[in-house]
Each structure stands twice: as C-alpha cells, then as structure tokens.
Amino acid sequence: MKMINTNLSPVDPNAVSQIKLVDGSLMPQAAMGTFHSDNPDLMKGMEDIVIEAIRLGYRHIDCATAYQNEEIVGQAIEKSIKSGLVKREDLFILSKLWNKNMKPDEVIPALKKTLIDLKVDYLDMYVVHWPWSNFHEPGSSGDALNDHAVPYIHEDFMEVWDKMTELKRLGLVKNIGTSNQTRKTIDLLLRDTDDFNRPTYNQMELHPLFQQKEFVQFLIENKIAPSGYMSLGSPRRPGRDRFPEHQSDMQHHIIQSISAQTGLTPPQVCLAWAHQRENNQVGYVSMAERSDWIKSNLLGATQNVLSNEQFQLIDGNNTEENPGINTNNRLIWGQVFLWPEAKYLGHPRYVLWDDHQIFETKSDYDEFRKAFKDFYKVWKSTVYNLDFTS
Ligand SMILES: NC(=O)c1ccc[n+]([C@@H]2O[C@H](COP(=O)([O-])OP(=O)(O)OC[C@H]3O[C@@H](n4cnc5c(N)ncnc54)[C@H](OP(=O)(O)O)[C@@H]3O)[C@@H](O)[C@H]2O)c1
Secondary structure, eight states: OOOOOTTSOOOOGGGSOEEEOTTSOEEESEEEEOOOTTOHHHHHHHHHHHHHHHHTTOOEEEOOGGGTOHHHHHHHHHHHHHTTSOOGGGOEEEEEEOGGGOSHHHHHHHHHHHHHHHTOSOEEEEEESSSSSOOOOTTOOTTOOOTTOOOEEHHHHHHHHHHHHHHHHTTSEEEEEEESOOHHHHHHHHHTOOTTTSOOEEEEEOBTTBOOHHHHHHHHHTTOEEEEESTTOOTTOOGGGOOTTOOOTTTOHHHHHHHHHHOOOHHHHHHHHHHHHHHHTSEEEEOOSSHHHHHHHHHTTTOOOSOHHHHHHHHOOSSSSOOOSOOOOOOOOOGGGOOHHHHTSSOHHHHHHTTSSEESSHHHHHHHHHHHHHHHHHHHHHSTTOOOOO
C-alpha cells in the first residue's frame, strides 16, 4: 500500500484551531507526533512522513531527544523550509529534554544539540520530558530498572528548571513547559515560579478512556495549556507499555456507535472529542504514517463535528446516568523509571503516579533512604518466609 499520497489536497493551516499560550503566542491545537514506537522501518520513513505532514497542513511538530530521530526530523524541517513549503515562523516546533540530561550543566548543551539536529535556531516550546532524571537504555525490556533511579525531588527539578528559564532568557526557546507531571508536582512548580518562569504547557496522556478531567481543568485555570498524547490510544505502542487490563479506545462501544451514527471513523471520533473538550482548549498529539490518516487527524482540529449529545456520551455530563466513558485506562505506567525503594512499597506501577513518594529536598530523600534501609534490614531478618521475587 502506498503510504504517502502527494495527490491528496492539503488542509488550510489557518482553519486549524489555535490555543493561546499565556504569553499571547498561538499553538496549533493538533500536533504531529514523531515517536517511532521503536519501529525501525518507521524510523527510516520519518523524514518523508514529516514532510508530508507539513505539506498536508500540520504546523505543530512534536519532537523529543528520546525518540532518537531529531536529525531525521530536522532534515524534513530543513527540506520543507528550503522548498518553500513553509516558513520557519509558521511552524510551532516542540522538543523535550531527555531524563539523561536532567542535570543542571547538561540542560543548555542538550537544547543546543536539539537545535543543531532539528536545524533551527530556536524552539517554540521546550519541555522537561519526565519529572526526574531516571532513564532506561533504548531497547531495555519492560521490567528493566535503573539502580540510580530516584523519586521526584523538587530541589533537583528546580535546579533543572532554572536552566530551562535561562534558555528562555537567552531567546533559544520561546516557551517552556513540562510533561508527565502530576497535580502535586505542578503545584510545587507553580509555588516556586513567577510570571516569567512559570510553565506554559504540560503534555500528558489523554484519550477517551483516560480523560484526566480534573487535572486538565486545573491546568487551564492556572494558564498552563494541556496537550494530550496517545490521543488514539496508541494502537502500535511498544510491548513494554501493554498490560492485560488495557482497553482499546477505538473499539469502545460508545466510540463505535458514534462512528456508526456519524459516518466518522473511530479514530476521527476520538480526535473529535479531543478537539471539542474544554471549549477547544486542549491540544492533542497523534502520529500516523499514511497521508490519508495524517490529513484526517489534522482535520479533527478544524471543526466541532460531534453534537452536544454525542460529545457528552464520551465526556459525561456530571450525572449518574451519564458518567462518560473514562475508565482511567492509563497506558503509560513508566514502570522502567521506578526507583529501588518503590519496588518494595505497594504495587510498583501505581507508586509512580499516585505521588506516594515526593520529596522537597535531596536531604529529605537521603533521610528517607537511610530509614528505609534500616527498616528493610529488620524486615528481612524478622518476617517469616519473606519472598521479594514476586
Ligand atoms: N510526552 C510523552 O511522554 C509522550 C509519550 C508518548 C507519545 N508522545 C507523543 O505523542 C505522539 C502520539 O502518540 P502515539 O503515536 O503513541 O499514539 P497515537 O497517536 O494515539 O497512535 C498512533 C497510531 O495510531 C495509528 N493511527 C493514526 N491515525 C490513524 C487513523 N486516522 N486511523 C487509524 N489508525 C490511525 C497509527 O498507525 P500507523 O503507524 O500505521 O500510521 C499509529 O500507529 C507520539 O508520536 C509522540 O510524539 C509523547
């Protein structure tokens, strides 16, 4: 099957809904994702895919150092600009600081490397990909743990954030934001920042079966633009992010019945909800490699196609009769980022998102770790038949 079909007419970028950031700049609501789902074939094709997305009208490109393809995406951006397809100032280019570089003296060099790879001299948005420095080597198995992983330590995060604000002062990035934060970590960040330094954007997992409604509303109230990734439920996500309890958004019976009623495909229904929620004030990132899907995903941000009733079937209307279809079906658990103590406390996957372990300072965490070691020694020597392997 031909993936790229340059005969397909483009979407008018001016018809795409825009979100106004707190500094007044506009961010196209729909972003083209560039994560290759660890798929080497997709990695090779990414240059053509990004050029095609730009040709079809995408102006917001979602990149990250962690996707290991910024040079390829950069070639696409450079070619699109050189060929006159788009001007740099018409693009909204976002990238993410990878966990491995979450050390104060590595933030500026990491951004400069991203600028070189993407072949641009500034970013529209630079976000901290995860709230801590924990990382796993590319290709690690789904249960690999890094012994040096740590929980959220606010003091560490703020040292990195100070450098993010320096990038903004230097004019290398127009706006700074976060990703994969929780309500509590955003509370701490807002507590310790002012108007210039505050985050203006947070990227998080959002799709019809995982709506995070209260957190999204909190972000909007605090002038942080929320944007959702895995907007279609990421059917081709890597094996490490698949769990037996997962449900498929596109196959949900309400999504299917709205699809049958409207003639929209199930992915179009998911994106129509993403576009309409909170009065079009939530961004969405989706990824596709076929021209027709790239185009239809962008079209999702051009008009409200669901009736109020259809929208509310997905979103709910605050009544017991219609709670909506959110099932808290989180796809990204980030279990590879867990730190040693978390392994022994509760269900490891939940510890990460439930804010069980958040520390203000490094010395708070040192104290906790010492107490935990002492406790663990006593635990191991006194509890009968203790089995840590399960
Ligand atoms: N901040 C973070 O931590 C984070 C985490 C995950 C993702 N992201 C970003 O979010 C982006 C999107 O996430 P994702 O790619 O995992 O999930 P997604 O957009 O929900 O799903 C993409 C998949 O859906 C299929 N698809 C796309 N459009 C379709 C359509 N119209 N009809 C039928 N199937 C369609 C694609 O298939 P084909 O591949 O066959 O075209 C692709 O495999 C990533 O690329 C990345 O930029 C960020």
